[in-house]
Amino acid sequence: MWPTTRLMFQAREKFTRKFRKLPLTTKDINKGFYKGNRTGSMGRHTRFGGYIIEWDKVRTYVVPEGMDSFKLSPFVTNKVQRTRGQYEGYARGPSDPQLYLERWKDENGLD
Template sequence: MQPTQRLLMKGVFRKFRLTTKDANKGFYKGTGTGSMGRHTKYGGYIVEFDKVRTYVVPKNLDEFKLSPFVTKKMSPTFGFGSYQGQGLAGPKSPELYLSRWKAENGFD
């Protein structure tokens, strides 16, 4: 078996993205996010809050034109309150599932 022509070219392999298949068993790629603290010698972890990412919400979001992608038909649901009167099965009831599917998505 021979390598592809692209790999035979001198120095081209170094330009490819390094994967776990290309390195030895000790290679850990990670996600590039960095640490948010440090490990202790007893196995614990100390969060260093100067390393923790914080996101600042922009001002004047009331005038912002874009909105999150959430349907207007969705009503807020909290716990089992929306399943009252549906019997003991509650959210596991197949009849309830089919009736809600037809109510929200129409008939097939």
């Protein structure tokens, strides 16, 4: 017995109901879909394929008063010394396969 069209559409609707609530991605839609990041346009397209910037739409950031003499500091200090690994006895240094296997056995505890 063949299912009626009504039953077929009900079954399809049950499978796609959860999918409809998910946000769209570029893999869900055919080509030409651009999601963007909700920042808005800064101009308009011309009919010849160019783009005209409308300067009243361009975002500008005003620096608060007193911040012109502010000095930024790095996240990591420059006084940290770089540590070097010890690879004596390994022909290829840190990319030696024997070193990889030994470290894997030490860290995982398996054969």
